[in-house]
Amino acid sequence: MTGLALLLACEGTGNLPPIFTAVNGREVFTELGQATIDGVFEVEPGGKLRLEIDAYDPDGDTVWLAFPMRPPGLSYEARAPEGVWEVPEDYWATELTLYVLALDTKDHAQAATELLALQIDLKPGPNGAR
Amino acid sequence: MRRLALAAALLPLMTSGCLLNDWSEDALVEGALRYRIKTLRILGIRVDPPVLAPGVSVTLDALLVSPKGEAEAGTWRTCGLSSDEPAVIQSLNCFESGQDVTELGSGSLPLSYSVPQLDVEVSCGPQGGDTGISVHECAHEVPLMLSSNFADEDARAVSHVSWATEPWPSGQAMPESADSIGRSFYFTDVVKPGQEVEIQYRLRGDVRGGLFRWYVDRGTLGETGLTVAQSWTPPASAGQKGVTTTFNTWTPPDDSSGQELRIYVVWDGGAWAEASALATAPDMVWDLRTVTVQ
Numbered sequence: 001m002t003g004l005a006l007l008l009a010c011e012g013t014g015n016l017p018p019i020f021t022a023v024n025g026r027e028v029f030t031e032l033g034q035a036t037i038d039g040v041f042e043v044e045p046g047g048k049l050r051l052e053i054d055a056y057d058p059d060g061d062t063v064w065l066a067f068p069m070r071p072p073g074l075s076y077e078a079r080a081p082e083g084v085w086e087v088p089e090d091y092w093a094t095e096l097t098l099y100v101l102a103l104d105t106k107d108h109a110q111a112a113t114e115l116l117a118l119q120i121d122l123k124p125g126p127n128g129a130r
Numbered sequence: 131m132r133r134l135a136l137a138a139a140l141l142p143l144m145t146s147g148c149l150l151n152d153w154s155e156d157a158l159v160e161g162a163l164r165y166r167i168k169t170l171r172i173l174g175i176r177v178d179p180p181v182l183a184p185g186v187s188v189t190l191d192a193l194l195v196s197p198k199g200e201a202e203a204g205t206w207r208t209c210g211l212s213s214d215e216p217a218v219i220q221s222l223n224c225f226e227s228g229q230d231v232t233e234l235g236s237g238s239l240p241l242s243y244s245v246p247q248l249d250v251e252v253s254c255g256p257q258g259g260d261t262g263i264s265v266h267e268c269a270h271e272v273p274l275m276l277s278s279n280f281a282d283e284d285a286r287a288v289s290h291v292s293w294a295t296e297p298w299p300s301g302q303a304m305p306e307s308a309d310s311i312g313r314s315f316y317f318t319d320v321v322k323p324g325q326e327v328e329i330q331y332r333l334r335g336d337v338r339g340g341l342f343r344w345y346v347d348r349g350t351l352g353e354t355g356l357t358v359a360q361s362w363t364p365p366a367s368a369g370q371k372g373v374t375t376t377f378n379t380w381t382p383p384d385d386s387s388g389q390e391l392r393i394y395v396v397w398d399g400g401a402w403a404e405a406s407a408l409a410t411a412p413d414m415v416w417d418l419r420t421v422t423v424q
Contacts (some may be wrong), residue, residue: 055282066162066163067353067354068158068162068352068353068354068355069341069356069357069358070353070357071358072359072360072361079155086170090362091337092362099158101159101162101163101354106350107350108162108163108164108350108351108354109163109164109166111164113159115155115158
């Protein structure tokens with residue numbers, strides 16, 4: 001991620017990419033430009049996982065969010081710092097890597113970006129059903 | 131483990147200027163955000179059937195797209211087939227040496243190719259019996275490269291393939307290419323500049339594990355250039371296949387009135403079929419919808 005983010009920053013407007021700081025209060029570490037977060041988020045099929053995503057842009061630009069490979073039931077506002085994943089009762093996976101992109105402009109092609117990967121475990125519901 | 135490794139290797143990442151061949155986060159960002167067709171790009175490769183084994187006749191096809199149209203010709207090469215032991219070649223340096231490069235063919239796409247018997251006998255150790263090793267686990271892991279020139283632009287793409295050293299076993303069914311799967315777009319009839327429209331892409335069958343890559347001439351894809359399955363409708367009765375649906379939203383630019391714009395979806399069927407352990411070559415499928423913005 002780092003290389004591309006830096007490359008984009010160099011090729012684009014000179015902007016630095018946004019920086020993630022926390023998700024649901026858990027600190028995001030950025031080392032050598034690579035954003036990582038410890039631990040796994042858990043949710044049950046049929047349940048809700050709220051994601052409060054804190055990020056800022058060093059240049060003061062508005063931060064936009066995007067979710068490549070967004071799973072079904074995940075809703076968000078591109079300019080809001082949160083999303084909600086209402087996991088379908090019949091969701092098929094047992095674990096998921098949820099990717100979040102922070103962009104410093106709405107225009108995908110021009111954006112300086114930072115990527116964060118969230119590991120999510122889907123625990124069986126109260127009845128054990130998926 | 132080998133199959134898992136193959137699954138990753140079968141996800142070719144293609145650009146016009148440089149070669150990437152990994153499933154890294156850099157590549158993910160590239161796929162998510164660089165979906166506009168601004169240069170000649172190779173968006174998909176398909177070997178049909180997805181088996182490279184001596185004696186098998188395959189069709190090599192690719193999707194090569196540029197702002198000026200679709201390229202329809204290319205040159206296919208591989209390297210590393212002269213080893214007398216199963217070769218695992220991740221680097222593309224072997225193309226530079228020229229000593230161990232095999233040209234599969236050159237010309238119009240799709241290209242027919244009969245996989246020949248290898249010149250060198252490959253030692254794979256004991257096979258069959260108690261070892262549980264089948265002949266198709268005796269294979270070279272090599273890069274397959276397509277290069278093309280169109281409208282004064284060059285493009286290359288590489289996918290790592292499993293190249294069997296022994297003929298396909300007689301009597302064993304040949305896997306079908308994912309191209310045989312029914313696919314369709316669902317799209318509004320009226321597209322206006324600056325107005326977001328939803329595009330559904332449906333496939334017959336359970337491909338919920340699939341990754342879909344989207345490309346457009348202009349405009350913004352709300353779900354980025356990478357989507358996954360959004361819904362699965364099980365078959366209503368025996369003999370049917372069910373439907374997997376993914377979708378995206380697309381907003382054509384404000385100044386696109388009267389323009390004819392292309393939307394491509396590419397699906398890596400090889401990664402999906404790999405679970406069967408039969409697919410040994412890239413098996414990507416693609417569809418185009420051309421839209422006139424009103």
